[in-house]
Amino acid sequence: MRTALILLVAIALSACALHGPLPGTSAAGTAVPAGPQPPTVAPEHPATPPGRPAQMGPAASALLAQAHAQANAGEYVAAGATLERALRIEPDTPLLWVELGRVQLAQGNAAQADAMGRKALALASGDGEAQAAAWTLIAGSLRARGNTAEAVEAERRAAALTAH
């Protein structure tokens, strides 16, 4: 199915080349000129640069496990410190930010939990699972602040991402 779609687009793009050169649009304007939309070419760079670790490394994983144990024992400050150690090793791993946000939420710091959820979202571009976890955290933070309507919306987003 996916292959077929890519094929379809590939054919379509080659058709674009046949679309033929036409005299250019007006050159200099002070702002974006309104008007018809030129065809969009496929992005040259992948959305996520290669080399970004999809999986957490053993060091961060071990620290995450330790943080879970500390959080389960109610030692939230220690759990936060352990997660910060993990984040120093892997600062771009969205799930670690989600975990840090959960620790904040457990300590009653809903605003920080929300901000960390959004930090995770910003890092989770293209990673549905991490996005779902971030939205779940944000929903929890909204609920904790009595913002039920927005919480429901955030939960819906999380569910949609999980269903995928």
Next chain:
Amino acid sequence: MLYLGVSVTRTFEGRRWTLPAQVYAAPLELYAGLALTPADLAHELERLHYRRVTQLERPGTYRVNGERIDVALRPARFADETRDAQLLSIYAGAGAIVSLKDAAGHDVPVIRLEPLLIGSIFPSHGEDRIVLTPQEVPPLLPAALKAVEDRRFDSHRGVDPQAILRALWVDARAGQIEQGGSTLTQQLVRSYFLSSRQTLGRKLREAVMAVALDAHFTKDDLMNAYINEIFLGQDGNRAIHGFGLASQFYFGKPLGELDLPEIALLVAVVRGPSYYDPRRHADRVLARRNLVLKELAEQHVVSEADAADAARAPLGVTPRPAGAYYPAYLDFVRRTLRRDYHDEDLTQAGLAIHTSLEPRAQDAAERSLERELARLDHLKKHGGEGLEGAVVVTTPQSGDVIAIVGGRDVGYDGFDRALDARRAMGSLVKPFIYLTALESGRYNAATIVQDQPVDLKLAGGKHWRPENFSRDVNGPVPVVRALAESLNLATVGVGLDLGLPKVAETLARFGLDPPPEQLPAMLLGAVNVTPLEAAQLYNGLANGGFRNPLRAVRAVIGAGGKAVKAFPVQVTQVATPEAVYQLDRLLVEVMDRGTGRAAHAILPAQLVVGGKSGTSSEYRDSWFAGFSGSDLTVVWVGYDDNAPTGFTGSAGALPVWAHIMADLGGSSWSAPRPEGVVDMDIEYGTGLRVLPGCSDDRVTLAMPAGAQVPGKPGCGFSDTASPLSTFLERSERWVHALVH
């Protein structure tokens, strides 16, 4: 006299040494994949004064066996836990750690070296010390002190008439009063209760008090008090008290790890820390140390053979006190803590302060600043005065400040330029103007802006007529070029279009406090900031639009080992990821095409960095602020008297910055591209959309999805939307959504 005896005993009973807070650097985390060579590792162990040996002995030693390093780790107290001494084997390949194993051969996923002690916060009278329990004192030390200073310590009653008589005989021959003849108890009394002025009346009081103490306390108590109290050196306005601190001060390691010649040296210093200063009078101290060793052998404290061996050892004193003296960083730590603590808590309560300082980053920053300023001085001389500079390095994601240099004399504990030099930020302000523009939705990287003369009539009838640095006027240019080449006129045009309040508000969001005065000159950086404040502003850009309060202190631990206060990571979203991503990509273009491009000759090939130069009017301030994926560095270069330097940001601060970033060995900037932002090929000079192969001036920029950019003639773009192109665009989005 009786009263004197009672009062001294009471005071001594209730004694509390003022325990200055001990300040620690961030511990080095070791894990497989960490980019450290065996040589780097050895260097880090040496920094903590681990001794290289052929056979592992006690904690504090290590052994190198090819690519394997065995370490006998010391017990360590971290902010969040304590760890016992243990054995660790590190397998390090050419460029990185391959694996870590414990004594049983099991894999260790991650482990920390103990944090480096980087200083203490001592009270204004200057007494600094590390207090030791009797168990922490090697038995050789009290034995040696008795042998050399007070042979009858165990039997006399506080004063030793025999010793006094002998000392008087020696004094009479020398014709002056010298120290000597005093028991350890008398020395303790003198140090603890009295000033050092020696008069006969004072000597009498000292003797009475010593007898009183001796009657009330055990010899062990008095010995331990002596070991913690006695004065052993001076470091500027800081007085080194006690053998615990003296061991760190002279040898950089705990007292428990000192060997015979080192202990003998400290015992030699007791007699006169200034006269026998091992760093200034090495020959004199060597002679006295060997005299001490001879005495120890004669009194059978050590064997003749051991004493003879020890007498052949070098002094072994570190060249600089403790080898880790970062006054500018400590200054920031002190200021951070003064918000929450009284001076007495810091100087007396025995707190342990765990900071974010990374000695490797600090070393890189100091080294680069010293070297590059010397080179720049050579290029231009200004009335005999040298250029000054300051550096702040942070970890953007956490806001940790990992290095601060307050001036080129890095060991000087004085004017801290990183925190106190408030200077015009110049073009460092421009990214915040363009971020405001991107956020408005009316601008993108390819938008054409006008680089044309500006003439503003100000209140009071004066005119403001800014110019470009080159004095040229470039006409219509795309945003990417206006920022990369730091064009003043184009930027002023954009700023005025957005409105001064909008731009000021962006700066305030990113942490500028108080917000800048809303004058047009603000758009060219007539906003005074310290290097630390500039780092706060740019940290938000390097962290995807999230602001973290810059953090030097991670935790404060009480004397009992319990956390008193934690300063956890905090983030606040202050801009959309989409706008900041687009801006950061423009800052990468600054490095690739604009005023930052000279850095690539110094940086490792392929390292992606973003940054911005800043030059204030008449070249008074030369700035560079920029980031990789792992570090943000801000550099300021200028003269203390605010004289023109003749250097732009690119000529002065940029090479310093590039050398620091190269030494830090960080990762490439690689923030994930937000959904809603696409890559688009644009012609740098014209802002027209191009395809690969139809322009030799092509840059790939981050643009809002659906941005409408005129195509370059001849590149094959249509200016009319056909049903086909609309369909194609939709299907592409659809596929994109499915694939991700």
